[in-house]
Amino acid sequence: MDKKVMIIAIIAVVAVAAAGVAVVMMGSHGSNDGNGKIVGNTIAEADFPNKDSRLWVYGNANEDDKIDNADVTYLEDIVAGTKTATRLADANADGKVNSADVDYLKQIIGATADTKLDVYYIDNYFKVAKVSWPVKNIATTYCSGVYTCEVTGLTGKVKMVDDTIATYWAKLNSTLQSATSLGSTETPNYEKIIEGKIDVYIPGYCDSNADVESPKKLNPAGIDVMFMNTCDNSGVSYPNEYIDRSIVMFGYLLQGDMTKTYQYLSWHDDILNEVKTKAATLAENEKSALIMSRNAPSYIATGQYSITGKDNTNLIHADWAGVYSVGQHHSILSKNYNTLTAEQIYTVLYDTKTAGYSDLYWIDNEHDGLRGQRDLDTTVASWKDLIKDGDGSKLPTMHYLGMAREAGNSPMYVLEMVFYMNVMHPGLLDTGYEYDTLFNQFINNFATEKTKYDAAGVDIDSFFKSYTL
Template identity: 25%
Template sequence: MNSKVIALVAVIILLAAGAGTFLALNDGRAADRELVDGELQIYGNANGDWKIDERDITALESIISGEAAAGEYSDANLDGVIDENDISQVRALIDGSAQRIWLVDGDGHDKEISRDISRIGCEYYSNTELMLILGQKDKVTAVDNAPYQARDFYFGEGSAVMNMVNMNAPDYELVESMDLDILLTFTYAGAEEKQQKLTDVDVVYLGMYRPNVEEPTKSEYFQGILKAGYIFGCVERAEEYMGWLLDIRDRIDSVTSGISEEDKPTVLMTNYSSSYFQTGVETSTWSVYTSIDPMVQSCILAGGHPAAKDVLTEDQYSGTSSRTLYAVKVAPEAIVAADIDYAFCHCVKYTFAATVVAGPDHGYAVSDQTQMDEALATAQGRDLVDIDNIVIIAGDFRNGASGCMLLAAYMAKILHPDLFADMDPLEYHQSYVSDWMGIEDYDIRSDGVFISPAMA
């Protein structure tokens, strides 16, 4: 019996053994799990765990009496004094009556945020989709140009949602005219400048730009979802969504954790637009995503070996100590020399900077698969590299509020179809649209375009 057959048998045994575990994770007790690994970065979290609850009041009472030392987030109203006012603030956070909330944003800045919110501005897909997931759709007043192109999908035909256009270099007069209460930024970059310019708006970077598909509970992304739950008064909904994402992660991991390294296919996570696959220019450099990008994390969770490990330096692969290097330009010789089994090519059509990228149309607002399939045929026709399996993937996986967890499910099915015979990624995707975003009368199989070759 060869090694791959042995590995297959071993993983099937693990899958059977893990079935009970997966069912246990879906028995309605998701809220019992710790959804954030470490301290929830909201002031009032006096006992330093992952949520605001009665235990924080007990901790505050001990601090006020002198029986315990204050923690980093004990000062609930951030006034420099821990007293009965902090207990009142925590009680208000628990029952949802707090007028304001003090927290640390996704980039480490203290923020004071009003909870009197009726007009929300959302940058890019992740924040837009998160607001739908948390039941705030009717309060979304404006989005940037990218989600605006899909406004009928997100908000329904005839929606009055406004276009903030280019939020990479905003027209501040335009944004000010929209009378927003809060603006959720796409990335950490530029958030502080936007706050300085928009003095009457709470500008908040939640952390949605930095998921961690392998360990979601350690991510700024999970912190951000839960912080949003407290900001918008929908904590339970946020916790349920986080639990759903963890269920998907656990189901995939219960299988792929049993695959030996030598039996994992080597997978290149790259882009399509302006690449060799699109242009045919053999001297083109290749964008290779690093380990801090959730697409590479999806590859690892799905049971793939990232080609990035083989073609990048250790420092590059790690994203560098600054955690800002998401992709590296690599000479074509390195890609040609690598032994790559699969290439997954990320596409973006509409950018955060209100530009339109040359490449196939795709996403929730596109129902015609033709352009994605033509892009795949073009890539398959290039002969500089010998990669048997090429897949074109929609940017929605990377840039939406699923944090690439849906991509991990698709990739697991593609890389290991026998091991995931009973898992349908399209069912997860349909649930994301219907159950979480609340979009009705939408069939993920016929109304959107997300991957080529298409998955039945």
């Protein structure tokens, strides 16, 4: 079949299917007996809610960033037939949009700290899921869990953490210091979580193995499992670039401090708007090339190195900042994470220069920062030593950068983009948009116990650093 004919046929089928859904949704005024009927359904990309919305929660009828009385009005208009049904208008997730959804939405809006109610949403696997309110305590993992709790005012609800939080980040908060360990993200101790009487377990990143088991083990005990995080995933093939959406939903669904959450969102949006606006002024030949490594010769003895590639979350964000991400374009780097030898790395570097990029930024993305498991000064220097053994006439001019993984895998990810622009295009961003200034703002504005950050010795150079080597 001709490709154009095939595409038209597919569009026609999708259009008929969408029309069928609309009729089913609007054609019934049934009871509330089917609440949550669509839980577990996977939402196809063609059926996503408004992609600009940061709150993919059922009941957000007008699909903006908040659930409020404007949604009640919008939903009433849908039921009356004066507005078209949206994906999130089905507040009680029973597969229909009718007057029962208006009633259910009013319960969501009017919920208190003790209201018992199931709230439905689309998770990071694009499946319909539910969380049971009230949420009194939570368990979470990894740096992404820590920093997301901080910006949403939820740190005080954390009752259990994984071993990485207990070892590296618990020092940032009294509640985290007193939390019980649940093991690791990839092998959580389900018995401990059940014994802890946790309301909701939120892994810090999606893991293809553990995420299958966690609901099976915890749901029967009345514990919800929420796949809603700010981190790249393990064994999961799609990126997680819409970190801001994960943060707002994390705050809302777990009944956090929404004033603080929207304060973060405003700060985030201001930075992202500045970055994207200025990045749009760059011509293609003004963009700098970037390659990101995830380990280093200083401690890898096998000669096999991890290099980020196609649709890696960090590279998508680098693209937003006006960077030419080599991993998005080179055939050797076709996976999220790619294992390359030194010779293969030289080939990528030679090809990048041949493609017209005479300067290249190499950023090593390591467990430095507050985790402090690696030292960027050491790892970056080892990359320079390895790369200089390539054919100098074929190599681009190399510039070396370092970044802590917790910076790109958390609500701090907007600083990663600012860092690239500050280093590659000094002066392009307006005054006040310097990565070190904004890093301090993040801590001052969103740390629950700032004195503990100060005591931990937070050092900007262990999070972001540009090297002259």
